[in-house]
Each structure stands twice: as structure tokens, then as C-alpha cells.
Amino acid sequence: MxxxxxxxxxxxxxxxxxLNLAQRWQLRLHLSLCDxxxxxxxxxxxxxxxxxxxxxxxxxxxxx
Amino acid sequence: MPVCSxxxxxxxxxxxxxxxxxxxxRALAQDAVQDTxxxxxxxxxxxxxxxxxxxxxxxxxxxxxxxxxxxxxxETTPTDDWEEDLSDLDTLFDHTGHWGSDAxxxxxxxxxxxxxxxxxxxxxxxxxxxxxxxALVFALREVHEMEIEQIGQQLExxxxxxxxxxxxxxSSLRLCLEKNWFGGAR
Numbered sequence: 001m002x003x004x005x006x007x008x009x010x011x012x013x014x015x016x017x018x019l020n021l022a023q024r025w026q027l028r029l030h031l032s033l034c035d036x037x038x039x040x041x042x043x044x045x046x047x048x049x050x051x052x053x054x055x056x057x058x059x060x061x062x063x064x
Numbered sequence: 065m066p067v068c069s070x071x072x073x074x075x076x077x078x079x080x081x082x083x084x085x086x087x088x089x090r091a092l093a094q095d096a097v098q099d100t101x102x103x104x105x106x107x108x109x110x111x112x113x114x115x116x117x118x119x120x121x122x123x124x125x126x127x128x129x130x131x132x133x134x135x136x137x138x139e140t141t142p143t144d145d146w147e148e149d150l151s152d153l154d155t156l157f158d159h160t161g162h163w164g165s166d167a168x169x170x171x172x173x174x175x176x177x178x179x180x181x182x183x184x185x186x187x188x189x190x191x192x193x194x195x196x197x198x199a200l201v202f203a204l205r206e207v208h209e210m211e212i213e214q215i216g217q218q219l220e221x222x223x224x225x226x227x228x229x230x231x232x233x234x235s236s237l238r239l240c241l242e243k244n245w246f247g248g249a250r
Contacts, residue, residue: 003161005154012231016205016212017223039168043238046174051206053178054187055085 002030007037015044067108067117072101075118079125084188085207086129088136088199096132100125136200137219153235166239171246183245190240194233201226202233 002010007030010023019027031038076097083093103124104111111120158164177183191199201219204210205226210218212226219226 003157004163004167005157005161008156008163008235009231012234013227015234016227016230036163036167036169039170040238043168043171043174043242044234046171047234047237047241048206049175050178050187051085051202054184054191055082055207057081057184 002026004030004034004037007031007034008040011037011041011044015048067104067111069101069105071117072104072121075121078118079121081184081188082122082125083129085191086203087132088194088196088203090192092132092136096125096128099128103128133200136196153232156235156239166242168238169242169247171242174246177245186241186245190237190244193240194236198229198233198236201229202237205230 007027010019010027013019014027031041079097079100080093083096084090087093087096100121104121111117115123156164156166191202194202201215204215204218205212212223212230216223216226
């Protein structure tokens, strides 16, 4: 069973490269039991969207 | 078409924001904007007047940023935080490998924050707290959407190093946003 420490690392990795089957299974099991890591996973996705939105905001005059 | 410095000044906040998310720190971003203004004042003839002034300035700024990023890649040498060592992140977890006191909490519906100007100042502030190298890798990956292999090649580090820097950047940003925006009553 994965520890949160390993799960968090894998969740970050999954943002950049596809995980292998074993990693995906372990992660899925862990996430089904751990709401903190589920929060972490959602937050990673949000931060990516925010970084892109920030870059877009910066290129327009909406925010001054 | 004449360009005057007061016109330029009105574009400074937007240009600075654009630069901040593409360069690892505020000082560099300010330099890039300043260089843009200098270039604009030196070569007003290249402004046709057909494009909006802001668009023209952003185009110049883009080149300045690319130059700086190129320079940064050459200058950044492998030191402390290039290491694959993640022990600095161990404090996030207890000895059993579970989240410690800074465990991720629910952010509710975070998308609403994207409409909030105050959120962006917190986001900017938090982005500046990462190490320069982490911030550079984070920008290349999340904003420029480069693959980690490409980033690794450009910075002459392994994809594994790159992945570690990204993990560190994300953890730092996450914690900062949770403490300063999503934490507490929000």
C-alpha cells in the first residue's frame, strides 16, 4: 500500500508523464481511501489551469 | 507614428504581469519591461500604428523574455536544488509517510478565485517564493506546455531532475495558496 508521501510524488509525476499500469493501480487504491491525496490531485489540476490563466491574463489588458 | 513615454507607462502593469509569469523573479520581469520600453522608444518607426500599442509592446516583450530565458538556461548551474534529494519536502509528511499538519484541505470550488484580482496577487506572490530554478521549470512546463524531456534538454538536466523540480515547485505553490487564500474561512 502506498504512503501519502509516495502517492503525492506520483500524482505530480502523472501531470508530466503517463504512469505505468502498476503505479496507476496503486494510486487508484490509495486515492479511494485518502481524501487528502484526492485534494492534492485536484489542487495540482487547478494550479495548472491557474498558471495558464495567469499567463493569458498577463497578455491582455484586463488586469491592471 | 510617435510613441510617448506616458502612453508606454499605462501599459506597464499589464506587461509586468505578463513577464512575471514567464520569468523566475520580479527583478528580471521589471528589467524585461524596461528593456521593452527602451526598444520601443528607440525604434518608434517599427510601430505601424495599425496594431494596438499594447499588442506591439507585448510582441517586443516576448522577444526580451525569450532572450532572458535563454540566458538563464546558460547561467543556471547545477547546485543545491537541482539535486534529486527531496528531503526538504519530508517535513510535509510524518514518519509513517502520511501527511503532517500541512495536509491538503479541500479548496471548495477554486475556479471562482480565477475571477478575483486579489487572488492573482496572492498567486503572483506565491509563485515568487519558489526557487528560481523551480520557477523556471514550472513556467516552461505549465505555461509553455513543454514536455519534461524537452525542458531537460534545454536546461541540460535529466527528466528525473526536472520532475523533482516540478514536484518541489507544485508543493511550494500549493502550500502557499492554501495558507494565504484557500485556508481558513474561505
